[in-house]
Amino acid sequence: MGQTITQKILAAHCGRDYVEPGELINARLDFMLGNDITAPLAIREFEKIGAKTVFDKDRIALVPDHSTPNKDIKSAELVKTMREFAKKHGITYWFEIGQMGIEHTLLPDEGLVLPGDVVIGADSHTCTYGAIGAFSTGVGSTDLAAAMALGETWFKVPEQMKFVYYGKLPKWVGGKDLILHTIGLIGVDGALYCSMEFAGEAISELDMAGRFTMCNMAIEAGGKNGIIAPDEKTLDYVRPRAKRDYKIYASDPDAVYRQVVEINVSKLEPVVSFPHLPENTKPVSEATHVRIDQAVIGSCTNGRIEDLRIAAAILNGRKVHPDVRLIVIPATQEIYLQAIREGLAEIFVEAGGAISTPTCGPCLGGHMGVLAAGEKAVATTNRNFVGRMGDPKSEVYLAGPAVVAASAVLGRIGSPEELT
Amino acid sequence: MIKGTVHKYGSNVDTDVIIPARYLNTTDPKELASHCMEDIDPEFASRVRPGDIIVAEDNFGCGSSREHAPIAIKASGVACVIANTFARIFYRNALNVGLPILECPEAVAGISNGDTVEIDLESGRITNITTGETYQAKPFPPFMRELIEVGGLVNYARSKLKQ
Numbered sequence: 001m002g003q004t005i006t007q008k009i010l011a012a013h014c015g016r017d018y019v020e021p022g023e024l025i026n027a028r029l030d031f032m033l034g035n036d037i038t039a040p041l042a043i044r045e046f047e048k049i050g051a052k053t054v055f056d057k058d059r060i061a062l063v064p065d066h067s068t069p070n071k072d073i074k075s076a077e078l079v080k081t082m083r084e085f086a087k088k089h090g091i092t093y094w095f096e097i098g099q100m101g102i103e104h105t106l107l108p109d110e111g112l113v114l115p116g117d118v119v120i121g122a123d124s125h126t127c128t129y130g131a132i133g134a135f136s137t138g139v140g141s142t143d144l145a146a147a148m149a150l151g152e153t154w155f156k157v158p159e160q161m162k163f164v165y166y167g168k169l170p171k172w173v174g175g176k177d178l179i180l181h182t183i184g185l186i187g188v189d190g191a192l193y194c195s196m197e198f199a200g201e202a203i204s205e206l207d208m209a210g211r212f213t214m215c216n217m218a219i220e221a222g223g224k225n226g227i228i229a230p231d232e233k234t235l236d237y238v239r240p241r242a243k244r245d246y247k248i249y250a251s252d253p254d255a256v257y258r259q260v261v262e263i264n265v266s267k268l269e270p271v272v273s274f275p276h277l278p279e280n281t282k283p284v285s286e287a288t289h290v291r292i293d294q295a296v297i298g299s300c301t302n303g304r305i306e307d308l309r310i311a312a313a314i315l316n317g318r319k320v321h322p323d324v325r326l327i328v329i330p331a332t333q334e335i336y337l338q339a340i341r342e343g344l345a346e347i348f349v350e351a352g353g354a355i356s357t358p359t360c361g362p363c364l365g366g367h368m369g370v371l372a373a374g375e376k377a378v379a380t381t382n383r384n385f386v387g388r389m390g391d392p393k394s395e396v397y398l399a400g401p402a403v404v405a406a407s408a409v410l411g412r413i414g415s416p417e418e419l420t
Numbered sequence: 421m422i423k424g425t426v427h428k429y430g431s432n433v434d435t436d437v438i439i440p441a442r443y444l445n446t447t448d449p450k451e452l453a454s455h456c457m458e459d460i461d462p463e464f465a466s467r468v469r470p471g472d473i474i475v476a477e478d479n480f481g482c483g484s485s486r487e488h489a490p491i492a493i494k495a496s497g498v499a500c501v502i503a504n505t506f507a508r509i510f511y512r513n514a515l516n517v518g519l520p521i522l523e524c525p526e527a528v529a530g531i532s533n534g535d536t537v538e539i540d541l542e543s544g545r546i547t548n549i550t551t552g553e554t555y556q557a558k559p560f561p562p563f564m565r566e567l568i569e570v571g572g573l574v575n576y577a578r579s580k581l582k583q
């Protein structure tokens with residue numbers, strides 16, 4: 001029977017030719033990840049397991065990105081736990097402040113996760129790496145602890161869903177709009193436990209940044225993983241970075257899907273998700289009444305150089321609205337440096353924006369732009385749950401970098417089309 | 421056998437309301453439990469008693485992968501969570517930290533807030549003592565049972581390393 005790319009990768013990692021959705025398998029892992037919130041817990045559990053050392057020091061990344069540079073004493077202690085563990089076990093991919101970036105942008109950019117891999121991370125947005133044709137999914141700290149000891153973990157093979165995007169992408173409509181639109185269609189549990197395969201001519205047209213954004217938010221539809229079959233664009237991205245061998249898989253023509261959803265993109269407007277669920281989507285033209293206090297460009301969803309270029313093109317020669325705080329956070333040190341070299345950083349500062357060193361920061365209401373009661377933010381992040389960016393009475397509206405940049409100028413949510 | 425009072429919630433109870441991100445600077449179960457459900461049910465932490473049961477509708481535990489969420493629920497004394505469906509990472513985390521969870525839409529439909537409910541985990545049978553109704557949840561698959569029997573993933577990994 002035909003299989004999808006996800007089934008094939010999972011089968012290959014448990015020594016089988018075929019795996020059936022719903023079955024439980026024990027799979028070999030190519031790479032794993034922990035951050036400053038989840039790794040300290042994993043380290044505690046790892047000690048309980050009693051393993052002398054990790055299964056492979058070259059296949060674990062520890063990235064302190066959520067509350068760093070350390071926002072308070074407790075955070076500093078959590079990162080210290082990670083740092084000491086990394087040193088003790090000689091973990092190759094420990095990323096100190098100054099080298100680190102937001103984990104899900106950093107790992108593929110560093111060539112640490114590759115096509116055909118099975119990857120787990122103790123972070124829900126680990127599904128991001130599906131954009132390069134890997135099976136990757138978020139797990140908990142205890143899963144990471146056991147995986148660091150054993151180099152394997154258990155999975156329930158997910159059911160398969162396919163999303164086919166056809167038509168030509170309108171101007172200002174990108175990966176973020178496609179995925180928000182999709183979540184709006186199927187709901188935050190529309191792909192619960194499922195694998196979401198993204199395909200079609202509009203996906204081929206998307207750059208890698210847009211593809212990462214889409215796979216990143218598979219979890220916001222309840223998905224276990226998001227995945228896009230590698231093409232020439234993928235290989236151009238992967239080839240110069242890869243630190244190991246990798247393998248390209250594609251779905252069989254007769255693969256079985258629980259559901260195939262076809263989406264015509266040619267009439268889409270940029271999309272905005274209203275509080276307090278990503279599924280509350282509206283076209284941007286129906287959101288122009290929402291006044292904002294803060295605009296955030298960054299996160300593992302949209303903190304790539306391509307995102308910053310879109311925002312800078314809109315902000316160039318313009319000023320941030322006097323009632324708005326604009327916060328721009330390049331996702332990695334490399335992107336930060338690139339933004340400086342290309343003159344994007346200058347554009348943001350000239351416009352009146354604040355640029356931060358790489359960090360998750362406001363995305364999870366940690367630091368660097370926390371909201372007070374009653375405040376509203378439009379953000380390129382991925383979650384708009386109650387209290388996500390600060391006070392439980394604050395509100396987060398999700399959008400792509402074009403809408404967020406335009407909104408920062410307008411003082412309310414709006415499209416770049418409205419700027420003259 | 422589990423027996424306790426039901427705290428009932430709706431759909432999409434996410435991990436940010438189970439334990440808000442502003443408390444993630446600690447891993448202490450007791451401290452986490454003291455903020456459990458704070459943003460949708462501020463009295464929960466003071467009302468909950470050991471053995472109590474959370475019943476919720478769809479997609480319980482959606483959102484971030486924080487294991488702090490099932491830890492907070494377990495440390496608050498809750499003995500089992502019953503829902504129509506769970507978000508998958510929460511499902512995984514809960515079993516790995518030893519918090520039993522059951523998917524049973526019939527039970528969710530039949531149980532009201534404040535009911536007294538009894539659960540037999542081995543057979544998956546749920547009895548609503550307040551109304552006298554019983555419901556049957558799917559018992560855990562064999563692999564999960566083994567994991568739960570040895571006391572969760574940590575013990576499982578420990579025994580595997582010894583082999």
Ligand code: SF4
Nearest residue numbers: 125299300360363364
């Ligand atoms: S940027 Fe936001 S969503 Fe991404 S890893 Fe950090 S906290 Fe999580």
